[in-house]
Amino acid sequence: MTLELYKLPGCPYCAKVETKLDELGVDYVEHEVPSSHSQRDEVEAVSGQTGVPVIVDEEHGVDGMAESDDIVAYLEETYGG
Template identity: 50%
Template sequence: MTAVDHDTSATLTLYRLHGCPYCERIARRLDRYGLPYTSRFVAGEHSQRDAVAREAGTRSVPVLIDPDRGVTMAESGRIIEYLDATYGGAGD
């Protein structure tokens, strides 16, 4: 499944930065599990990342929001662990 900016069936939201290898790692894991998600691309400058700061309390990406489970988290390693534990799988 491919991420789209306005996927009405998606419940997961991934805040990401173009060209960020950590963000791409999360996107690949979401795709592996066939999870629909919405990508929200952020500005390159931390000072311009107000939307993600409001949602997650951080200006760093990636950030994954899973509202169905009340989860908002940053840091790619933690996000991968969460996706594996929640949606099945055993790491890379």
Template identity: 50%
Template sequence: MEATPEITLYRLQACPFCERVVRVLDEYDLDYRSRFVEPLHSRRNVVQRVSGSRTAPAIVDESTGVTMSESANIVAYLHATYGNETDSGDQPAAADGGAV
């Protein structure tokens, strides 16, 4: 039986901020499960229950107990937690913080 990934990514279809997080998860070869959420902001109740906000992307990392939203914050967390000193990092954050 395959182990359940400890990272869950709450994301939207065709969301560039969500894809940014996916690229970093893939870069570090991290197992994660994707949960696609409602496109309509007011209906993202599952995200709000998990992260306290309806913005996507949001991530839950059960191995560290971290839950957060905003792609720039998530990317910085992934680099700090799973990266190493030789990482070049990601592109600078968008002015809006990277959430929809």
């Protein structure tokens, strides 16, 4: 299973997470979300809120982690090996 990233183009917090994923060589699937929060049903279903970035990492039991700093810390801890 590949990690999934919900993101918005041009979002600096999303870019921070993408940079860390690339740095660690983690394969992931991108889901671009609508710019309007009211149309972000998919993200809300996954994480309970409409902000991005959000990651889903089913292999490690993560289903909808938000907050870029938390995600980066998680990625370093899980994939930094």
